[in-house]
Amino acid sequence: MSKFILLMLKNLGRNKLRTTLTALAVTVLVTICVVVLSVVATVRMQLSTEASQAKLIVTERWVAPSEVPVRYIPRLTRIRGVEDWTTWNLYVGFFDKTLRSDRAGLGFATRVENLTRMHGGLENVDPAVIEALKNEKSGVLMGSTLMQAMNWKVGQQFTFFSTSTAGKDLRFKIVGVMPAGVYPLSFFFRDDYFAEGTGNKDTVSLVWLRLRDASLAPRVISQIQHDFASSQPALKVETESSGVARFVEKGKVILFIIDFVALILSIDMVILLSNSISISTRERRVEMAVLKVLGFQPLHIVAMVVGEAMLIGALSGLAGAALAWGASALAQSGRLPSDGITSFLLVFPVPAQAMMWGALAGASIGFVGSVFPAWSARKVKVSDVFSRIA
Template sequence: MKYTALVLKNLVRSKRRTILTVLSIAVSLFIFSALVSVPTVADQILGNTASGTRIATHNKAGLAYSIPVAYKQRIVAIPHVEVVVPESWFGGVYHEVSDQFPNLAADPEQVDLMWPDWGISKEQFEQFKKIRTACLVGGDTMKRFHLHLGQQIQLRGTLYPFNVTLNIVGMIGGKAPPNFLLFRRDYLEEAAGRPGIVDNIWVKVDKPENVPQVIAAIDEGFANSSAETLSESEAAFIGNFLDQYRTFFRMAELLGFIVVLMIGLVAANTAAMSIRERRGEIAVMRSIGFPARTILSLLLAESILIGLVGGILGCGSAYIVLRAFSIGGAAGPFNTIHMPPMILAETLVVAALIGLFSAIVPASSAARRNIVDALRTVA
């Protein structure tokens, strides 16, 4: 602690260089922490949403194809099945095309039994079952558009050639996706002319260990039909949906590490230049009794402090930007991006390592250099 004032004084000796170095590290770690946070979306969604007892049944040909809603009656009769809820994707927009968020329709009778972990009160569920135009809205969507309970909104159809007018009766919370909007499928069916088809059928079984058995029974029951099914656990269903982003996730991680490597090289060059300019000062300190170890510690402390300040600025800015980006409503799963505490900690560690390794070689060389040679060089 007794050398703290000396470290701080040396940092402000060349204010321009210190500020530019801090800013360069801050920018690089802003990019690093933001990019490394992107792959955490998949784990976050799976951890927050997936249940061990829910199954998603859809057309074997792909999610773009439908299945008959009549399949529900046969699925209900399968042993260990407790709840069955057909679901259809609406895909409407609120005002403009940029105002997109996931919105879909489900049969209202057993929504509360299928998703009891959505944090919706019994009264709100009852309102959803009672009011034909009722809808439940995720917390992030409520904040994004400044919505409130009791408000009437209209979604403009994109997949369907009509709009739907909805009344907000509850806010989705708990483990539900925070940006979803759910309304009643009977309302959608009526507006669409009752086509009798759905995109998915959600199934809830009594115990997680019975999930494979039920999946096999469902798919075998509809084998060789005009609309064969593919049933998956909720975790597998969400994971397959996220697979289309896996390459992007890997590229984000790779770019993040490349950015850190490049700024590490820049910081090392800056540290070497700074220490080279101070050879005379270091030689004088050695000549008046400062041990080489103390001088090395002072030089490394300066560099690590610069790295940490840059890291705090960089990852702090990234945290704020990602938070605003999430609330502002990105497309696809990216509207759930946030920076986990572990990424914040990792970024600060990376910042300290940039400071350490950028200065350790030139600092060690300067601190251990022969005093007479050093003084003769700068004389």
């Protein structure tokens, strides 16, 4: 086996230029494929988590922006099966007076006491940060991408110019940063500070309810719908999963295009590899004939050609995914400018596991791309090849 691998490596090294060009093509395509897929994968991941089935979103039934009366909250949280709850008040505006679109932001006024329990991705926020948020009324927990875009540090103070509550601009102090990729373009702050600063003590944008078990969701939903059917305003309740799905539905065209581009990239890689391997096998017909004379079976020839393609695919896939991961890590750490393309393509972090998937995908592409060339190489007739040479 080791001799076989050594033979494959030698074969790849024989035409270094072609091997390099093929590897570079696959590397580049895998890089952009991983970056593009990281955007849709992150969005879709939100839909498939177990927690999202056990969390309910309660909003005003008919219209948005929603205004759920605060007086409803005790009734909602007393429903059997509700384990924990929190509220959000959306606070939209700008980080400076220029009101430029790249200075726009979205804040969530929420309860601090269970912030980490109620928000997926914030479980590992340093307890000291939460403590600081409890002690500092104007404290704010910032999204990582926002921090880089504004070039701010923890401890920095800023004024947020609100458009959702016109004229009610609030002054904040940054006490911590959220993990990379979690609410990257938003910030969390205390609900009591929001109520005091804007004067809105009567309504919240939405209420989050965490259930003991996801299986309780249908019963709790139907109870809320029943209990609040004749209330004014009436309420709408759905699981986090279906709420996010409805939100994603609005951007389905973009998600479809991204998926389609990823498919095109994959097919492109197969074609490139297949073309390269085809050229290589055509040039090595004599070598194949010699191998057959030496006792190699047709299956050995197939395995050798497919193995070469898979090897080059896997290595290039690994390199491509590593490049994507590196670029993402640089973007997340603020070493790449956070405007323009970074704000769209590298807004979500590429996980380290992507390298493993990149290598696997590369190997698979190598396999698919080399099946036909390998099959034709297998059929090389010794007599034909040597008669031509003669």
